Amino acid sequence: MHSASTPFAAVSRRWPAAIAVVVLSWGLAGCGSGTSADVGGGGETTGLATPPDRESAEPVMAEGAEMPVWGYSASCDQPRPEGEDDGLVRPDPLAGDENTQFYVPAVEEMLCNINDVRSASVAGQYTDSDGVRNGSVDVGVVMSADSSEEALRAVRQAAVTAADEQQLPAQGIEVETIEIFLADGSSVSGPAHAVGDDGSETMTGEAIRSLVLLREAGAGTYWSAVAGEDLTLTTYLTADVLAADYGQSREEAMSASTGVQAEVPPEVRQDLVVVEDGPLTLTYRSDLPADLSEAVLGDLVELSAIEDVESVAAQLSTDPEGREVLRVRTNAANPATAPDVDDAVADLQRSVSAHGLQLDHAVTGAPAPTRS
Numbered sequence: 001m002h003s004a005s006t007p008f009a010a011v012s013r014r015w016p017a018a019i020a021v022v023v024l025s026w027g028l029a030g031c032g033s034g035t036s037a038d039v040g041g042g043g044e045t046t047g048l049a050t051p052p053d054r055e056s057a058e059p060v061m062a063e064g065a066e067m068p069v070w071g072y073s074a075s076c077d078q079p080r081p082e083g084e085d086d087g088l089v090r091p092d093p094l095a096g097d098e099n100t101q102f103y104v105p106a107v108e109e110m111l112c113n114i115n116d117v118r119s120a121s122v123a124g125q126y127t128d129s130d131g132v133r134n135g136s137v138d139v140g141v142v143m144s145a146d147s148s149e150e151a152l153r154a155v156r157q158a159a160v161t162a163a164d165e166q167q168l169p170a171q172g173i174e175v176e177t178i179e180i181f182l183a184d185g186s187s188v189s190g191p192a193h194a195v196g197d198d199g200s201e202t203m204t205g206e207a208i209r210s211l212v213l214l215r216e217a218g219a220g221t222y223w224s225a226v227a228g229e230d231l232t233l234t235t236y237l238t239a240d241v242l243a244a245d246y247g248q249s250r251e252e253a254m255s256a257s258t259g260v261q262a263e264v265p266p267e268v269r270q271d272l273v274v275v276e277d278g279p280l281t282l283t284y285r286s287d288l289p290a291d292l293s294e295a296v297l298g299d300l301v302e303l304s305a306i307e308d309v310e311s312v313a314a315q316l317s318t319d320p321e322g323r324e325v326l327r328v329r330t331n332a333a334n335p336a337t338a339p340d341v342d343d344a345v346a347d348l349q350r351s352v353s354a355h356g357l358q359l360d361h362a363v364t365g366a367p368a369p370t371r372s
Contacts, residue, residue, distance in 0.1 A: 071142040074121040076112035080105035133172035145183040190227030203227035219256035230268030295351035308339035332366035
């Protein structure tokens with residue numbers, strides 16, 4: 001997914017991959033205490049005996065965009081278990097005091113009471129030292145595609161308020177990040193609190209506003225806004241890179257992104273356009289020339305179509321000397337076999353050089369070539 005997938009990494013690392021994923025029709029699966037789910041729809045659906053799986057090798061799609069797996073396993077239409085005396089549920093009863101994983105069903109239920117919220121995940125970990133906890137929790141929410149800016153802001157504030165009401169900060173557990181996914185695949189993420197530890201305003205509110213403006217402009221398929229110390233706006237565009245109007249569509253998408261004016265300017269602002277053409281993904285930065293010759297684009301398409309190639313990702317960047325580089329990563333479909341891409345890469349090298357760029361190519365997900 002975009003994973004955007006990108007991607008809820010802080011939460012995904014906190015959940016064991018061995019937990020099974022249950023995917024429902026668009027209704028999502030829950031954090032509840034049941035044991036089964038009717039995937040076909042229409043039958044009785046109970047909660048999960050285990051907490052949501054945060055890791056999956058397979059992307060989950062909704063309306064053409066990749067969605068977070070946790071979103072499908074923390075549904076608001078599913079029962080949730082009662083927390084322990086401290087309000088937490090620990091999936092591993094044998095876990096020690098180090099990096100104890102937990103989720104907070106009461107906070108999830110509070111978020112689920114908000115209009116447009118379809119799924120809520122509140123998960124984290126803590127370390128207990130002599131009865132003193134030190135930990136953090138991250139919030140993930142899936143909302144309807146037409147959710148308003150006011151609704152997004154309300155969910156963000158509600159997450160912090162609900163955590164306070166459940167006395168998480170009093171337990172030494174701080175709410176860190178919030179990530180909100182919309183049903184069209186768009187997302188916004190950043191610090192959950194409006195004001196940081198240094199007293200300055202965090203950029204999450206600006207990210208929410210920017211995401212809404214990007215979606216209103218409509219120059220793309222879906223969008224993401226990520227706030228930290230900086231602000232990154234990404235437009236995901238599904239397009240045929242060899243089509244006659246491709247360049248115009250890409251330029252319109254970048255123009256719409258750079259045209260979003262920040263009310264609170266970030267220290268660093270980055271605008272990206274990610275073009276998805278089947279197994280080929282191209283990432284463009286606003287600070288670099290975006291034109292690639294038809295020959296380069298054609299060679300990238302041919303590379304992505306080779307047998308045993310799962311996907312190709314290309315991005316324009318610069319090397320330490322400031323030279324423009326086309327960075328290409330070819331992902332092997334079979335981890336046991338390296339795809340035969342030598343001829344295609346040689347063709348790409350020639351077209352890239354003729355375009356005045358350096359080529360940085362590597363194959364990922366396959367054995368390294370042996371040296372004689």
